[in-house]
Amino acid sequence: MSGYPLSQLIELAAWILAAGALVGVLAGLFGIGGGAVIVPVLYEVFRVLEVPEALRMQLAIGTSIAIIAPTTFRSYVNHNRRGAVIPGVVVPWGAAAVVGVLIGSVVAAFAPSAVFKIAFVIFATLISLRMFLGTDRWSLGTELPGRGPMTIYGMMTGLISSLVGVSGGAFSNTIMTLYGQPIHRAVATSSGIGVPITVVGAIGYMIAGWRYRDMLPPLTVGFVSLIGFALMAPVASWTTSYGVRLAHWLPHRVLEIGFGLFLGSAGVRFLVSLIN
Template identity: 50%
Template sequence: MAGLNISELVELALALVAVGGIAGFLAGVFGIGGGAVLVPVLYECFRLVGVPLEVRMPLCIGTSLAIIIPTSVRSYRAHRARGSVDMEVLKQWALPVIVGVIIGSVVARYAPERLFKIVFVVVAWSAAARLLFGRETWRLGAELPKGLLMKFYGTVVGLLSTLMGIGGGLFSNLLMTFYGRSIHQSVATSSGLAVLISIPGAIGYIYAGWPAASRFPEVAALQVPFAFGYVSLIGALLVMPTSLLVAPLGVRVAHAMSKRTLETAFGFYLLTMGARFLIALVYA
């Protein structure tokens, strides 16, 4: 694997296991599925094993979507058990979100690698600005809209989440707070969206990555063993167990934090993750 020895491979494996715990915790705390943590760390891991730059970012995103499937399901069940999930919002967004995921998967098949980083930076920093500097008076309305606008929001959430490898919490949290919903209810409802996005999203990245196997045989062979399209099974299997174990702890922490503390923590986290990919864009 690109010159890595056994000790370096063990270090990478241990790092992925640790990242699974962090991702699971954040899935519970922020309702984000953990993908915003997984994508930057997977990027470094795949860089170390020599995955070509042209496919590295989509491989990270597809693997992230596969990893957050079980984490999202567990986080959603924990939030729903507390009665904090708005099921009506989930029903309205279900079909539009899936449509957005399908569009995102098609885009991922043909888009240049830099597009994924640009989307990550712009959206993460926009959300961070709202969370860190926003005021209660910053509202799009008193209630979430109905009809076509709500469907449009759902489609955009599905599309951008698929291009970032996250569970949709980043966008749905932002939208719901702009319409007067509490951060706690927004986080809880977002955990349900993560389930709707991660499953078809992972399947879409398997589809999107098949052409890469012919252009870059090393992706499916030496550098990323057991890769299906843009999903690395090795990466997924190492991260999933600790993600599942730690997600309920994150849910408990979220419900113990004040509204402002939760918003500030989420904002600084997004600011940091966006900076990581801005650096990657500049020095790629």
């Protein structure tokens, strides 16, 4: 690190802190951890710091999951205080999601990342259209399903989260709205589901990257950068409460459109990465 100009390091730190502020607001507003913002920012930071390209994405994803763990937890606590969390959903969905995180770690080692990026682009496009149209024609029901389907959704949430460095809020949030749950309650519940996902995911990436420790920058534990975590996590956690307030203040339709824009932008990000 000492080989980099101080001005360049200050600029990189400023970008990380600014992204952290945005991530916190997104976590509270949409019940997501903000990994779609964190991962590309950290990827560029690690590129400048000359982290080997073969390990750069893993380090960005692992650090992202670690960063959004406290942010997601604070988002859940704030929403729960307002009584917005749907009863009986967080524990079974979160437990199944942990299994999905573990499976995703194994699958990611063998399947090409393009497969999962394409799936996310399709998913984000379809759900964004539904949010923009504001229609109930795309519906899976009027009540949340039983334990079987919920277990499947949980595993899918964990699988997606572990592969792209997010808390899974975008997926679980959308599934709940497809089952007729109000967007505000879906956002609150999604933040709770994201807590075990991010904790287990961060530990998993620490273990997965341990054997590469000699090839990674200083102050990293496996695929988690303690520097990135130290700079971004506190800011993101602090701004989460503002996103929560905004979520409960905004009209239902505005929140739907905002969530649609978020999903659309995340889909574009993955599409661009596929093209390039």
